[in-house]
Amino acid sequence: MTKTATLYRMHNDKHICPFGLKAKDLLQREGYQVEDHKLTSREQTDQFKQEHEVKTTPQAFINGDRIGGYDDLRKHFDKGEAGQTGETYTPVMSIFAVALLMAVAFVYSTSTTLLSMRVVELFIALSMAILAIQKLRDLYAFSNSFITYDLLAMKVVRYAYVYPFVEAYVGIGMIAGLPAYMVAPFSLFIGTIGAISVFKAVYLDKRDLKCACVGGNSNVPLGFVSLTENLFMIAAGIWMLVR
Incomplete structure (x- = not known):
């Protein structure tokens, strides 16, 4: 059975959200077929945020349930925190x-x-x-x-x-x-x-x-x-x- 996820992310001539690309990549690596919705303008992005009562994009949905942004997806898939944290050599x-x-x-x-x-x-x-x-x-x-x-x-x-x-x-x-x-x-x-x-x-x-x-x-x-x-x-x- 094909697993599907829906992703909304900013992607326009002036800005391509890096976390949106990372969220899409993570979903695909987890075996999901991604319905990729690009928010191509500030107006479209603001409308999406207002409609779903969220403050940031990207936003991922799995089986109709909103998971959240890239960090939320990592938590959902039991991944560690992204990036280097704390002291490191x-x-x-x-x-x-x-x-x-x-x-x-x-x-x-x-x-x-x-x-x-x-x-x-x-x-x-x-x-x-x-x-x-x-x-x-x-x-x-x-x-x-x-x-x-x-x-x-x-x-x-x-x-x-x-x-x-x-x-x-x-x-x-x-x-x-x-x-x-x-x-x-x-x-x-x-x-x-x-x-x-x-x-x-x-x-x-x-x-x-x-x-x-x-x-x-x-x-x-x-x-x-x-x-x-x-x-x-x-x-x-x-x-x-x-x-």
Whole structure:
């Protein structure tokens, strides 16, 4: 027996509701044949809301019963809450994973030996460069988070605006193979201050903070991953000097 559902969603030249598309997709994945009604104007949408006494669209109906919008459909089908909620390491772990794959790809394109220090060097360099991009996307938001735990930025607020540029320079410098004296001191400087700051805030002061490592307004908790980022910088600086 074919299962059918009725969906009303906004779809016009100026706006296509993303939740309407997601609701349609969810219904189809659950085995429903969807009667898709597109609300093509503001007047039509307002009339629908008034008629069914609802405040938002999309609205889905199954067997004549109104289920509601996209979130209501997820609850109806016992799905989890949509999107990332609460604290998560997903953003920074995604960056590390992609940086590692890129490092392997770079080395593979020029050499048949994948197990080499060059992979490690590129992994650290690419990670730093990508993390710097995340911070540079919104320097203001990054600084608001960074100055709450970085010991130097607390005293010299402008350091928070300089930090991402230094991190990007170190990453790019490592990729380019610049002389150690041009890159290593910067890596050691920001890495050491960062490591001490994170260790103090998390393990000594026991503060519950969000990490600015992937930019401001993130839900990445300040902790081991943040400390790892700074330890990477310290290790990179030492390696460049002794290499």
